[in-house]
Amino acid sequence: MRVAVIDSGFGMVNYADALSRVRPDTELVLARDPDNMPYGLLEPARISECVVAMAGAAARYDVDAIIVACNTGSMYALEAARARFEPAVPVVGVVPAIRPAGSTGRPFAVWATAAATVSDYQTSLIDAFADPALAHRIPCYGLAEAIDSGDPERVAAAISAAAAATPDDIESVVLGCTHYGLVREPIVAALRERTGRDVAVFDSPEPVARQTLRRLGVEPGGPSELGAVVAVLESGRPGALPASLAAYPAGRLLLERC
Ligand code: DGN
Numbered sequence: 630m631r632v633a634v635i636d637s638g639f640g641m642v643n644y645a646d647a648l649s650r651v652r653p654d655t656e657l658v659l660a661r662d663p664d665n666m667p668y669g670l671l672e673p674a675r676i677s678e679c680v681v682a683m684a685g686a687a688a689r690y691d692v693d694a695i696i697v698a699c700n701t702g703s704m705y706a707l708e709a710a711r712a713r714f715e716p717a718v719p720v721v722g723v724v725p726a727i728r729p730a731g732s733t734g735r736p737f738a739v740w741a742t743a744a745a746t747v748s749d750y751q752t753s754l755i756d757a758f759a760d761p762a763l764a765h766r767i768p769c770y771g772l773a774e775a776i777d778s779g780d781p782e783r784v785a786a787a788i789s790a791a792a793a794a795t796p797d798d799i800e801s802v803v804l805g806c807t808h809y810g811l812v813r814e815p816i817v818a819a820l821r822e823r824t825g826r827d828v829a830v831f832d833s834p835e836p837v838a839r840q841t842l843r844r845l846g847v848e849p850g851g852p853s854e855l856g857a858v859v860a861v862l863e864s865g866r867p868g869a870l871p872a873s874l875a876a877y878p879a880g881r882l883l884l885e886r887c
Contacts, residue, residue, distance in 0.1 A: 630847050631656040631859065633687035635680070636699040637666035638777040639874060640807025644698035644723070646879040647834035652842055654852045658690045659870070659883075660862040667773055668701040669744025680706035681713055684720070686862050694719045694841050698807050701742065704750045719844040725751065725805035726831035731759025733829075738795045740816070741805030743768035751805065767795050773808040779873020784812055792819035801829035810834060811877040858887045 632648060634641040638661050648655045665671065665679045680702040684695050695718055697703050697710060703722030710720045725745075730737040737759070745751055746768040755764045769791040775783035795802075802820060804810055810832050820828040842849055861868045870887055874880030 630654070630694075630845060631658065631690065631692045631856075632841060633658040633660065633684065633690070633692040633695045634698050635660040635683045635687055635695065635702075636697075636807055637662050637668045637679075637702065638773060638808060639811060639877075639880065640773070641696075641698040642874065642877070642879050642883055643807060643810035643832075643834045644696055644837055645883060647838040648696075648841065649855060651835065651838040651849045652847060652851055654854060654856045656856040657858045658687045658692055658860045658862070659858065660687045662864045663777070663866065664864040666777065667742060667744075668699065668705075669742045673705040676701060677706040677709045681709050683862070683864070684710050684714060687860075688714060688718060690860050692718060693845055694721060696721045696723075696837060696841055698723055698837070700725060700745050700806055704745070704748060719841075721837060721841045721844060723807060723833055723837055725754065725803050726833050726836075727751075727754040727764070727803055728758040730801050730803045730831045731755070731764070733801060734760070734763070735800040736763045736765065736796065736798045737801040737803060738765045738767050738799045739803045739805045740767050740769050740791055740795075740809060742773055743770055745805055765796050765799060767791050769806065769809070773806055776808045776811055776877075777873075779871070779876040781876060785815065788812065788815050788819045792823045795820065795823055797824045799824060799828060800826070801831060804830060804832040811879060855886060858883070861887060
């Protein structure tokens with residue numbers, strides 16, 4: 630099984646990592662779009678164009694499925710990508726894990742990009758799956774960009790600003806941007822300091838990996854030897870993952886495989 634995992638930036642690392650845990654022999658084609666990141670600043674039609682172009686570049690590597698590992702991309706481009714690649718190549722999107730957080734019936738935060746925080750899509754998920762009075766939407770200014778930069782000081786500053794803006798009664802946090810799983814530990818630590826308790830984290834890489842396997846009729850498990858990283862594609866740059874990815878544990882693992 631060969632799967633393309635695409636995002637505007639490093640968010641795809643978490644989803645590639647989860648796929649490799651659920652089905653180690655998965656071969657990976659990774660793509661990111663630094664020329665157009667962050668997608669939240671673009672018009673929806675342009676986001677759709679960027680995602681379909683990136684998926685098309687990845688699809689040339691004979692992939693069995695494409696994961697759009699980007700909330701903004703999934704919001705605005707999933708339909709166009711499905712129209713272009715399905716049924717030959719299933720396209721799987723991501724959704725912030727608002728449903729499990731909402732089902733706790735306790736106050737929670739949704740950390741996301743500024744654009745996603747004000748999106749109708751996030752509003753509709755909260756209305757459908759949570760008590761809106763318990764859902765605190767926190768725009769994490771610059772956090773995804775800081776993660777892509779690999780600069781720990783920028784990352785720490787963005788996390789502490791978001792933690793300061795988060796009410797101290799929350800009991801869980803939804804990672805509503807695919808990048809944030811790369812800095813899960815510092816986020817948990819900042820929220821522990823802010824709230825005085827351990828805050829549960831709801832994230833979606835593993836459910837998305839399992840959903841991808843289901844779409845392909847592939848069982849979890851299988852041979853334990855890790856599948857190859859077949860290609861790394863980047864807009865406007867030579868295709869290689871930058872060394873800044875080594876700042877994150879999942880990034881280090883991926884760099885070793887490239
Ligand atoms: N990883 C993207 C997401 O999940 O929305 C965030 C960055 C972006 O381009 N908006």
